[in-house]
Amino acid sequence: MSIDLSQFKQTFIEESDEGLDVLESGLLALDSGTADDEVIHAVFRAAHSIKGGAGTFGLNEIADFTHVMETLLDEMRDGRREISKEAVNLLLNSVDVLRELMDAARDDSSPDMSRADDVKTLLDVMLSGENAAEQTTEVVSDSAELSAEMKNRDSRQTGWLIKLHPHEHMLRTGNDTVRIFKELNTLGDMESTADLSGLPELLHMDPELSYLSWEIILKNNAELGDIKKATIEEIFEWVEDDCDLLIEPLMSETSEISAEELSGEFLPSSADTAAGSVTEDVLQSHIDVLMVQDDDSVTTDNKTVSSSEQSTEKIAPNVSPIQKKSEKKKKPKVEGSIRVGTNKVDSLIDMVGELVITQSMLSQLGEHFSMGKLETLRGGLAQLERNIRELQESVMRIRMLPISFSFQRFPRLVHDLSQKMSKKIELKMTGEQTELDKAVMEKIGDPMVHLVRNSLDHGIEEPHVRLAAGKDEMGIIRLNAYHQGGFIVIEISDDGAGLPRDKLLEKAIEKGLVSPQDNLSDEKIYDLIFHPGFSTADQVSDISGRGVGMDVVRKNIKDLGGKVEVSTTPGEGTTFTIRLPLTLAILDGQLIQVGQETYIIPLVSIIESFEVDVSKINSIDRANEVYKIRDEYIPLIRLYDVFDVQPETTCLQECLLVVVEGDGGKAGLLVDDLLSQQQVVIKSLETNYKRVPGFSGATILGDGTISLILDMSGLLILASEMQSTPNYANA
Amino acid sequence: MNETAENTEGLITFDDTLDITMAATYHEKLTEMLNKYKSIALNGGEIDRIDGAGLQMLAAFFIAAKSLNISVKWQACSDILKKSADLSGLTGSLRIE
Numbered sequence: 001m002s003i004d005l006s007q008f009k010q011t012f013i014e015e016s017d018e019g020l021d022v023l024e025s026g027l028l029a030l031d032s033g034t035a036d037d038e039v040i041h042a043v044f045r046a047a048h049s050i051k052g053g054a055g056t057f058g059l060n061e062i063a064d065f066t067h068v069m070e071t072l073l074d075e076m077r078d079g080r081r082e083i084s085k086e087a088v089n090l091l092l093n094s095v096d097v098l099r100e101l102m103d104a105a106r107d108d109s110s111p112d113m114s115r116a117d118d119v120k121t122l123l124d125v126m127l128s129g130e131n132a133a134e135q136t137t138e139v140v141s142d143s144a145e146l147s148a149e150m151k152n153r154d155s156r157q158t159g160w161l162i163k164l165h166p167h168e169h170m171l172r173t174g175n176d177t178v179r180i181f182k183e184l185n186t187l188g189d190m191e192s193t194a195d196l197s198g199l200p201e202l203l204h205m206d207p208e209l210s211y212l213s214w215e216i217i218l219k220n221n222a223e224l225g226d227i228k229k230a231t232i233e234e235i236f237e238w239v240e241d242d243c244d245l246l247i248e249p250l251m252s253e254t255s256e257i258s259a260e261e262l263s264g265e266f267l268p269s270s271a272d273t274a275a276g277s278v279t280e281d282v283l284q285s286h287i288d289v290l291m292v293q294d295d296d297s298v299t300t301d302n303k304t305v306s307s308s309e310q311s312t313e314k315i316a317p318n319v320s321p322i323q324k325k326s327e328k329k330k331k332p333k334v335e336g337s338i339r340v341g342t343n344k345v346d347s348l349i350d351m352v353g354e355l356v357i358t359q360s361m362l363s364q365l366g367e368h369f370s371m372g373k374l375e376t377l378r379g380g381l382a383q384l385e386r387n388i389r390e391l392q393e394s395v396m397r398i399r400m401l402p403i404s405f406s407f408q409r410f411p412r413l414v415h416d417l418s419q420k421m422s423k424k425i426e427l428k429m430t431g432e433q434t435e436l437d438k439a440v441m442e443k444i445g446d447p448m449v450h451l452v453r454n455s456l457d458h459g460i461e462e463p464h465v466r467l468a469a470g471k472d473e474m475g476i477i478r479l480n481a482y483h484q485g486g487f488i489v490i491e492i493s494d495d496g497a498g499l500p501r502d503k504l505l506e507k508a509i510e511k512g513l514v515s516p517q518d519n520l521s522d523e524k525i526y527d528l529i530f531h532p533g534f535s536t537a538d539q540v541s542d543i544s545g546r547g548v549g550m551d552v553v554r555k556n557i558k559d560l561g562g563k564v565e566v567s568t569t570p571g572e573g574t575t576f577t578i579r580l581p582l583t584l585a586i587l588d589g590q591l592i593q594v595g596q597e598t599y600i601i602p603l604v605s606i607i608e609s610f611e612v613d614v615s616k617i618n619s620i621d622r623a624n625e626v627y628k629i630r631d632e633y634i635p636l637i638r639l640y641d642v643f644d645v646q647p648e649t650t651c652l653q654e655c656l657l658v659v660v661e662g663d664g665g666k667a668g669l670l671v672d673d674l675l676s677q678q679q680v681v682i683k684s685l686e687t688n689y690k691r692v693p694g695f696s697g698a699t700i701l702g703d704g705t706i707s708l709i710l711d712m713s714g715l716l717i718l719a720s721e722m723q724s725t726p727n728y729a730n731a
Numbered sequence: 732m733n734e735t736a737e738n739t740e741g742l743i744t745f746d747d748t749l750d751i752t753m754a755a756t757y758h759e760k761l762t763e764m765l766n767k768y769k770s771i772a773l774n775g776g777e778i779d780r781i782d783g784a785g786l787q788m789l790a791a792f793f794i795a796a797k798s799l800n801i802s803v804k805w806q807a808c809s810d811i812l813k814k815s816a817d818l819s820g821l822t823g824s825l826r827i828e
Contacts, residue, residue: 166783171751171782171783171784172751176750176751176782176783176784177782177783177786177819178781178782178783178786178815178818178819179782181815181818181819182818185818190818191820192818192819192820193820194790194819194820194821194824196790196794196824199787199790199791199794200791201791201794201795202758202761202762202765202788202791202792202794202795203762203795205758205788205791207751207754207755207757207758207784207787207788208751208754208755208784210783210784210787211787212783212787212790214819214820216820532748532750532752693755717752721756
């Protein structure tokens with residue numbers, strides 16, 4: 001009997017993803033020296049399982065590659081080899097390679113073996129390291145040849161050709177092409193050509209979608225030096241999932257370069273390595289060379305760069321990893337899956353059982369119904385409602401995953417960036433088992449990365465600065481998550497320098513965001529970092545500040561129905577607190593009535609509500625009214641004006657005022673009546689109709705009518721636009 | 732944003748920000764201008780923040796104006812507008828000198 005193994009391949013790949021996470025976190029623990037003996041055993045077992053599974057499924061590239069890793073790990077766990085920083089870094093690179101190979105296996109595409117081969121060679125070199133001293137001279141000599149060859153090669157390459165095709169939604173993610181072009185322009189001489197062929201007519205275009213694509217020629221500049229591919233890729237780091245990107249070397253016409261010349265010449269050959277070995281210092285130099293090689297992407301896939309064309313510059317036919325990634329993305333994706341605990345499934349089955357019993361009871365009641373059984377019917381319906389609510393909760397729990405899935409990327413991020421910035425940083429994580437909806441988790445990842453990068457870059461000081469300030473030279477970044485009400489709270493804090501209050505205020509005054517006379521609380525001053533365009537040049541580095549700003553972080557979190565706040569103590573550190581709903585599918589809403597229409601305000605947006613006191617209204621005209629609440633004036637928004645509906649009354653005394661907040665601002669919404677509060681299932685307007693400013697979605701109420709859900713940020717913008725348009729409000 | 736009309740020439744003066752947050756507003760205004768006037772002047776002298784969405788919309792506006800035989804000229808262009816258009820390869824499409 002033969003078994004079709006392909007049905008289990010997806011499960012193997014998912015398990016391998018988890019194995020790779022174990023490998024990575026274990027290696028990071030080994031690197032920081034905090035690991036006990038069990039960690040190296042766990043790392044070895046993870047590699048061993050991946051190798052075994054890969055062999056079973058015929059994924060020989062993965063099996064062969066992991067075999068070399070496993071051998072190195074075996075020597076480390078037996079104590080035959082020291083767990084050195086170089087070895088750990090090489091193994092971390094190997095994990096990255098394995099991830100790429102797994103992605104290819106997932107998509108059933110041919111893996112790009114160039115990087116895998118290079119890293120495998122380095123592993124081989126490290127493994128044959130017993131007679132290092134004897135081979136040092138030979139390899140140093142190899143390195144010298146390598147440099148010469150690279151120099152020679154560089155002379156043929158004049159820069160890079162970048163083909164950028166943003167996906168439609170890219171601009172909406174807060175990523176801006178102009179900012180990207182500005183960054184590119186700092187690297188060399190840039191010339192970009194826009195392709196407008198995809199641009200629809202003005203009338204029919206959605207101004208927030210992206211329709212253009214570009215070809216950018218980025219030439220090396222004598223003063224700025226040769227441009228590394230990694231530097232370009234770093235600029236596109238934030239958008240690599242939101243665009244199709246191709247980065248190709250721009251070659252000057254020189255001579256033919258054969259594939260043989262270009263493949264593998266920068267590393268000791270297997271014959272060399274078989275003959276002997278190298279010291280780890282020399283090996284590290286090879287790793288550096290490999291990184292440069294990877295940057296410049298010279299290794300080709302058995303293709304020949306010929307110079308027969310008439311043009312003076314041409315494109316080498318190699319393909320960048322990002323392009324390959326984009327190509328892979330064009331293939332139909334395997335549907336995502338969730339691993340669910342059996343207890344959750346059991347609970348679901350119990351609920352369905354209860355539901356069937358209730359349904360059966362109601363059916364029987366319906367067959368022999370009389371008015372005397374009315375109370376029994378009511379009881380049955382109440383039971384049905386309870387069952388459905390419990391079933392709903394059980395189903396929602398299935399989508400809930402521990403936030404550790406999101407947290408697990410940070411140890412590597414902190415490890416790599418702290419090395420890059422020569423800072424000493426420890427990452428402490430708590431509350432990793434706190435659960436939230438998978439969809440929320442997927443969307444909160446990028447904003448969290450941005451905040452952690454900010455803490456690394458701007459928060460934690462350099463070791464000598466910390467020592468001078470009387471602090472431990474090791475900075476600490478903490479990630480913490482916990483549930484509070486119907487929300488998950490995520491805190492990202494550092495023990496760094498804190499936000500510079502006076503500098504922020506100075507900049508805000510300079511930019512005209514506040515006037516020098518304004519008496520702002522510290523809280524409001526710190527909140528200025530979330531203001532669009534507040535980022536300044538001196539805040540931008542290659543670690544943070546690229547492509548996406550704090551305003552976008554806040555916008556993304558708001559789009560999830562959450563909020564982000566910052567608190568800071570000068571000299572002691574900064575804490576960002578993110579509050580998110582546990583799920584995006586259901587919202588706690590307040591039903592309000594305006595005329596004959598029923599709208600829904602998300603409860604999270606409501607601060608308070610009360611009857612209108614006319615004496616507290618000040619107005620220049622009806623389009624610009626403010627309401628005084630305690631010591632604060634907030635704009636008054638007449639919803640019937642904004643939505644152009646006939647109100648039940650325009651008499652202010654008969655109206656109710658709902659104070660809401662959105663995008664950092666407050667407003668008072670004038671409504672006819674407050675109805676009930678209830679959980680509503682959100683239906684997308686964009687999917688079912690089109691995007692409508694001021695509304696985040698719609699829902700179907702119990703009586704079958706459709707009710708629109710207000711988007712507070714959009715509504716405040718809509719209202720302010722109307723207020724700035726004379727006569728409209730009184731029309 | 733100001734909009735004035737003298738005879739058949741419309742003038743649209745952009746505020747300091749022409750980015751995705753303002754894109755919907757300006758999209759409506761620019762479309763309206765194309766419906767109203769045979770000649771339109773743009774004043775971008777105050778623009779100190781413009782992004783890809785803003786530039787793309789202007790490019791679409793120029794294409795639409797050309798197809799409708801409506802003449803469009805810049806009354807003023809800020810340095811940031813010029814630089815951003817140049818970096819984005821849109822100087823020609825936006826007819827910026």
